[in-house]
Amino acid sequence: QSALTQPPSASGSPGQSVTISCTGTSSDVGGYNYVSWYQQHPGKAPKLMIYEVSKRPSGVPDRFSGSKSGNTASLTVSGLQAEDEADYYCSSYAGSTVVFGGGTKLTVL
Amino acid sequence: EVQLVQSGAEVKKPGESLKISCKGSGYSFTSYWIGWVRQMPGKGLEWMGIIYPGDSDTRYSPSFQGQVTISADKSISTAYLQWSSLKASDTAMYYCTRYPLGGYTHPDYWGQGTLVTVSS
16 A cells, blocks of 8 residues: 655744645545554654544643544644654554555754 | 663674564553564655564565564563565664554554664
């Protein structure tokens, strides 16, 4: 199966909001409410930020939120902070496997 | 506290075999799926496959089926990723990942990564 589609880059100024999209198909994103988002800083392992479309693990700031419409999921980061600059990856359950997006580099201007 | 501790970096030659490991602690190892994710240099994350240590049920991404073997030894709470004949294109960081109770919808915990370098 193909990777989910994410924009290669996104940016925003401190305090602003930015939204990253993740487009799949009815076999993955559109077929299940199992979309997750991961943050990865350079040289570090990914960290779970959002699971099951819109749930936040304990310890993740509520500035991070997720949503889904049809075959496209979105991650919104509100009140951007310098430490939010990182790569962000979406993933979706796809029936018998899991598929990741290509990643989006978020730059805080 | 859930921890996944992976084995150290490896440097191998093409054609050699390799087995890297991931030791889980802080949870019931046999009750959660555990698997592997590849990240090639400068690239994104790729889901390779998973194993349920309780009964060794294993699932692979079609892209990695036949290319690697995932196994687990529940007596020592350790999962493995194995190659029989490495290629230069296997050079990557490999992350061990655990999944939530009841399924494998998304990795919730990640190991620190094992860098595998394959070069002649």
